[in-house]
Amino acid sequence: MILIIIGGINFFSSISRFDNAKMLDKGVKQVAILIVSFVVFGMSIKAGNIIYKIVSKPVFRLFILIISLSVFLAIAYIPSESLFPTINGGKGWVHIGPLSIQVPEIFKVPFIMVLASIFARGKDDKKEFPYIKNFFSVFFYTLIFFITITFCLKDMGTAIHYIMIACFIIFLSDIPNKVVFPAFFGLLASIPVLLYIFLNTLSGYKLDRVKAFLDGILHGNYTREDAYQIYQSLIAFGTGGILGKGFGNGVQKYNYIPEVETDFAIATYAEETGFIGMFIVLFLFFSLFVLIMGVANNAKNYFSKYLVGGIAGYFITQVIINIGVAIGLIPVFGIPLPFISSGGSSLLAISMAMGLVIYVNNTQTLK
Numbered sequence: 001m002i003l004i005i006i007g008g009i010n011f012f013s014s015i016s017r018f019d020n021a022k023m024l025d026k027g028v029k030q031v032a033i034l035i036v037s038f039v040v041f042g043m044s045i046k047a048g049n050i051i052y053k054i055v056s057k058p059v060f061r062l063f064i065l066i067i068s069l070s071v072f073l074a075i076a077y078i079p080s081e082s083l084f085p086t087i088n089g090g091k092g093w094v095h096i097g098p099l100s101i102q103v104p105e106i107f108k109v110p111f112i113m114v115l116a117s118i119f120a121r122g123k124d125d126k127k128e129f130p131y132i133k134n135f136f137s138v139f140f141y142t143l144i145f146f147i148t149i150t151f152c153l154k155d156m157g158t159a160i161h162y163i164m165i166a167c168f169i170i171f172l173s174d175i176p177n178k179v180v181f182p183a184f185f186g187l188l189a190s191i192p193v194l195l196y197i198f199l200n201t202l203s204g205y206k207l208d209r210v211k212a213f214l215d216g217i218l219h220g221n222y223t224r225e226d227a228y229q230i231y232q233s234l235i236a237f238g239t240g241g242i243l244g245k246g247f248g249n250g251v252q253k254y255n256y257i258p259e260v261e262t263d264f265a266i267a268t269y270a271e272e273t274g275f276i277g278m279f280i281v282l283f284l285f286f287s288l289f290v291l292i293m294g295v296a297n298n299a300k301n302y303f304s305k306y307l308v309g310g311i312a313g314y315f316i317t318q319v320i321i322n323i324g325v326a327i328g329l330i331p332v333f334g335i336p337l338p339f340i341s342s343g344g345s346s347l348l349a350i351s352m353a354m355g356l357v358i359y360v361n362n363t364q365t366l367k
Contacts, residue, residue, distance in 0.1 A: 003284055003339035004034070010269045011342050013248050014261045026261075029098075033344040037351040044355020048363070051356070055113040056303050058121070064110045065141065069148060071103055076152035088334060090155040102345035104149050104158045108165065108314055109353050114141055115166060116306035119173045123302040131175045142166040157333025161321060168313025169306060172296075213331040222328075230328045232256045233264055236271035237278075237327060244274030261342040263334055266326050281340070282323075289316045292357055298365040308360050311353045318346075 008030070015026045044051070054060055075084045076091050085095050094101045118137045121129055142163060149159040170180060213230075215221045222231035236252040239245070250271040253260045260268055270278050289312055296308035315338055322337040324330035336343035338350045 007340040041351040048359025091153040105345040112310035120303035164317040233267040236267040240274040304364040
């Protein structure tokens with residue numbers, strides 16, 4: 001709730017540059033998103049028992065795979081820009097009247113449920129289930145989602161977030177370290193080769209973004225047109241100082257930083273609240289992560305442990321990606337900041353996830 005209040009205050013500061021009519025329009029939409037998100041949050045808690053019984057069944061995995069692939073492919077290949085618009089070079093959006101929903105964002109929660117059900121199978125019934133089979137099952141589902149979102153929907157940022165969620169759950173699982181760590185270090189060792197292949201397969205603005213990131217991180221050079229957002233974001237962080245410029249006094253929101261209410265919302269917040277404000281919000285994010293992991297640790301069954309642990313990973317990796325992008329440590333991905341960015345799809349997904357955490361905490365944990 002504190003993070004949502006901070007996000008709301010930051011949002012209204014960000015839109016203060018507009019005239020009253022546009023401010024009212026944006027404000028009404030954001031309030032509507034918050035109301036719907038609270039409804040989704042409450043429904044996840046109240047209907048948690050029904051959801052819990054459905055998602056823990058093996059058939060649920062196949063159902064989610066078929067539904068997600070069908071929806072993703074329909075969005076990618078049905079030629080209707082009014083219904084399935086292309087935004088910033090990527091697909092994934094469904095536009096119905098005044099509503100725009102980013103479908104891959106919503107599917108992150110069912111994806112976590114699928115991985116949790118894979119790792120939990122057999123454990124609560126004291127049945128032996130080969131961990132290597134679980135590993136390859138998770139690898140299969142993650143690969144399908146990654147390929148579909150990257151190559152069909154052209155949204156590599158969201159696809160990478162799916163991989164990070166999967167990696168987090170794998171580290172929480174019972175797969176021995178002797179398997180996990182060699183695989184992890186093998187992946188690290190292959191990064192130069194993967195990076196070479198990656199750069200040679202990219203084209204257009206995505207390649208320019210990666211080149212701008214490398215130029216900035218290696219040489220401190222943000223003069224490229226493609227590095228404009230990062231350059232202005234770093235100015236916002238730097239000029240915020242210790243205490244910030246004060247609410248509403250930031251200047252980067254005046255058309256210097258695009259997407260200032262969504263993907264770069266933290267830049268306006270840093271400029272207006274400074275180091276102290278950033279310390280507070282990072283402390284709140286870390287505290288919420290620790291609380292969620294506490295629920296996972298105290299869960300009575302393995303499915304609850306992996307489900308809540310996966311939600312913790314989903315939440316904290318999204319925070320790391322968004323803030324990492326804003327300070328130039330990660331290439332620009334269109335990933336919103338939980339509770340702070342104005343993205344409706346992200347808030348709906350995180351509200352659903354938090355409702356499930358509360359349900360598990362209330363009914364499925366050791367008291």
